[in-house]
Amino acid sequence: MTALGETYSRQLSLPGFGAAEQRRLAESTVLVAGVGGLGGATATYLAAAGVGRLILFHPGRLERADLNRQTLMTPSWLGRLRVHCAEATLRLHYPDVEVVAVAEAITADRTFPFLAQADVVVDARHNFPERLLLNELCVRLGVPMVEAAMNGAEGQVTVVRPGETACLACRCGEGDPDWEPLGFPVLGAVSGTVGALAAIEAIKVVTGWGEALDDRFLSLDLERMIFQTMPISRDPACPVCARGQPTPAAGTPGAAELACMSTSQ
Numbered sequence: 001m002t003a004l005g006e007t008y009s010r011q012l013s014l015p016g017f018g019a020a021e022q023r024r025l026a027e028s029t030v031l032v033a034g035v036g037g038l039g040g041a042t043a044t045y046l047a048a049a050g051v052g053r054l055i056l057f058h059p060g061r062l063e064r065a066d067l068n069r070q071t072l073m074t075p076s077w078l079g080r081l082r083v084h085c086a087e088a089t090l091r092l093h094y095p096d097v098e099v100v101a102v103a104e105a106i107t108a109d110r111t112f113p114f115l116a117q118a119d120v121v122v123d124a125r126h127n128f129p130e131r132l133l134l135n136e137l138c139v140r141l142g143v144p145m146v147e148a149a150m151n152g153a154e155g156q157v158t159v160v161r162p163g164e165t166a167c168l169a170c171r172c173g174e175g176d177p178d179w180e181p182l183g184f185p186v187l188g189a190v191s192g193t194v195g196a197l198a199a200i201e202a203i204k205v206v207t208g209w210g211e212a213l214d215d216r217f218l219s220l221d222l223e224r225m226i227f228q229t230m231p232i233s234r235d236p237a238c239p240v241c242a243r244g245q246p247t248p249a250a251g252t253p254g255a256a257e258l259a260c261m262s263t264s265q
């Protein structure tokens with residue numbers, strides 16, 4: 001067995017996950033938007049699983065208050081650009097993974113060329129303008145997106161397949177005008193849990209293994225340990241993805257009826 005085969009031998013014994021799935025991971029590029037508590041956990045588990053290439057987007061420098069959740073960072077790096085800290089740790093732990101670090105927020109000009117290289121995107125940004133822009137760019141390019149968010153002890157995860165399933169704008173077209181992107185509570189284990197779930201969904205999208213959260217919305221209440229999966233469908237009036245699409249089936253809650261939530265930064 002090769003060293004790489006040995007590295008992944010435990011996941012290669014998963015039912016339905018074999019050499020073909022591992023090869024797809026190795027040949028894939030995943031763009032992770034945000035490497036805070038949530039996106040950092042996503043990037044870690046994607047790298048550990050053997051994703052070939054990670055593109056990380058994140059502006060801003062490391063502050064002490066980030067350390068309760070951002071496990072790719074160390075106290076000695078305070079003041080450094082966080083995306084470069086994440087890059088350094090991932091390269092140390094997973095030297096076979098190519099990491100591209102972009103120390104910028106999500107903007108159409110800067111992000112579009114990288115999105116065109118991605119097989120799947122994970123949205124782990126913490127503010128609605130960037131998340132909605134990323135959603136729109138993914139829909140326009142036809143790139144699948146794992147949408148993950150948390151607030152306090154609650155989390156949400158779903159999968160957006162452009163043209164097939166509800167997009168973020170179906171549910172949160174206007175965002176949340178009262179949202180304070182730097183003011184919400186974060187327990188690191190909560191953002192890490194939601195980030196790990198997002199990694200699992202990205203692995204499913206890339207490999208075809210398992211059943212991804214297509215047309216389903218996972219809601220987590222980790223304070224009370226209540227996990228719910230609800231069916232969702234596209235908003236026929238969605239300004240981003242609806243054009244000319246069929247209306248939702250009777251009895252299926254529209255995505256717009258589900259609450260919006262943002263993401264740990």
Ligand SMILES: [Zn+2]
Binds near residue numbers: 170171234
């Ligand atoms: Zn939509």
